[in-house]
Amino acid sequence: MNEKKLNDMKEQMKNGTFKLPDGKAINVPNEQFAQIQEIINAADHYMNYDPKIVRMIEEEAKPFFNGQKTAKEAAKLIQNRATTYLNE
Numbered sequence: 001m002n003e004k005k006l007n008d009m010k011e012q013m014k015n016g017t018f019k020l021p022d023g024k025a026i027n028v029p030n031e032q033f034a035q036i037q038e039i040i041n042a043a044d045h046y047m048n049y050d051p052k053i054v055r056m057i058e059e060e061a062k063p064f065f066n067g068q069k070t071a072k073e074a075a076k077l078i079q080n081r082a083t084t085y086l087n088e
Contacts, residue, residue: 002040006033026065056081 010033012018016025057078064074 003037006036006040020062020065024066026067028065032071052085053082056085 009018010028010030013026013028019025060074060077060081063069064071069077
């Protein structure tokens with residue numbers, strides 16, 4: 001299921017039909033899709049998720065997809081916010 005969604009998203013980006021909520025089109029290099037695919041393949045079980053963590057990821061990923069931050073910067077912000085939240 002995740003692989004199909006990832007492939008659909010990749011195809012939409014290639015065709016220019018994938019848009020962010022603000023209507024902007026984005027371009028993600030194939031290398032990053034490969035990294036996401038590796039993560040999906042490495043996942044070996046389902047765990048419940050915390051909607052607050054998911055919201056943090058969504059918020060901090062937007063600047064990355066808009067080209068305003070690097071993946072490393074976005075990941076660090078997500079990690080810091082999640083750690084703070086989990087420690088509270």
